[in-house]
């Protein structure tokens with residue numbers, strides 16, 4: 001049987017989730033033949049890891065400027081894009097223009113102009129783009145969809161959703177490239193794309209109007225100064241002031257962070273361990289959003305990035321009852337250890353409260369793997385040629401990718417202007433394609 005051929009661009013922390021699966025579980029049906037990055041050291045780390053850790057065959061390495069050359073020489077079936085968010089559109093569009101289908105990490109992109117460019121390229125080239133929304137595949141998130149689709153709570157009218165990031169994972173976004181809003185779209189896009197996609201998926205609708213407020217209220221130098229902090233540093237590595245700061249990350253203490261980032265600084269100057277209490281942070285750590293959906297439902301959503309624990313609370317109320325989900329996640333640092341440690345669940349509960357009847361707890365299926373067991377299921381859906389039919393249709397298209405980021409993109413616009421924002425003023429997708 002001919003193997004499906006893949007190439008990958010962006011060989012940082014998240015890339016391993018993809019190349020490990022190709023090199024191990026799916027090695028008999030899939031073939032990763034080339035990898036590409038702007039950073040030579042990270043390329044070499046990825047190549048070595050594939051060969052030495054997974055016993056995989058050699059893969060060819062390409063510099064980012066040779067992306068087109070890589071496609072010309074390898075002619076893959078799919079290009080996997082795992083670069084930083086701001087650059088996704090560039091590689092997605094170029095790959096499609098050269099005739100290739102693409103799998104992209106979330107978020108599909110970071111603003112409405114780049115989103116429009118991607119949608120235009122898909123229409124023009126007829127190529128396929130799949131966005132990897134792994135959260136949909138976690139058993140508890142899938143079960144919430146099943147509960148709502150079965151009509152258990154009737155027609156959904158109201159959603160209350162809070163996502164809580166802790167002082168480890170949440171803080172990490174303020175040390176890395178994400179802290180510059182141009183790179184990530186802020187947490188409203190980079191992180192909340194998962195959550196807004198889940199809501200679209202759960203209630204089978206899409207956003208039409210967004211109002212948001214947000215700000216940097218805890219991280220950043222000014223906030224620390226207000227709290228009386230007087231010792232500052234720009235990065236942890238080599239800093240006396242960083243010693244004893246619970247928000248500092250010591251890359252030298254971790255073999256993986258050292259090889260992936262510290263040793264790679266010489267190539268591109270990217271500093272992964274910046275102080276969360278430094279200047280030049282342009283993303284928010286505290287966000288509140290109101291969203292109107294096409295089906296008439298309204299959501300209140302909040303995201304906080306400096307909480308003592310990590311998890312979520314969701315309450316969805318319909319014409320026949322209410323469902324509530326509460327999760328607490330374990331601590332994880334991106335780039336350190338296997339990605340299947342990311343999003344591990346410490347505790348989880350779904351309770352259904354039918355109108356006029358006692359509430360009952362819904363047992364949640366147990367699955368192994370990252371993001372609450374969703375990661376392996378999604379990988380199978382993508383890489384297994386004989387994957388079973390998915391009645392929940394969890395494979396996310398470019399339309400799903402676009403409609404999830406549009407909530408965050410419009411929230412960013414609303415935060416900047418103080419005004420509510422109509423989603424369809426900034427995206428042009430014919431209603432029939434939204435298919436809801």
Ligand SMILES: NC(=O)c1ccc[n+]([C@@H]2O[C@H](COP(=O)([O-])OP(=O)(O)OC[C@H]3O[C@@H](n4cnc5c(N)ncnc54)[C@H](O)[C@@H]3O)[C@@H](O)[C@H]2O)c1
Pocket residue numbers: 009010011012013014015036037038039042064082083084085087105106107132134177190334335
């Ligand atoms: N689905 C999930 O749960 C999940 C989890 C983590 C990260 N991600 C996504 O994965 C992607 C990568 O994140 P990460 O945590 O691995 O970041 P990272 O910083 O560890 O890696 C990013 C990689 O992109 C490379 N890169 C940067 N600019 C480039 C360019 N112009 N051309 C080519 N390569 C370039 C960097 O050198 C680096 O190797 C992001 O889009 C992120 O949103 C998704």
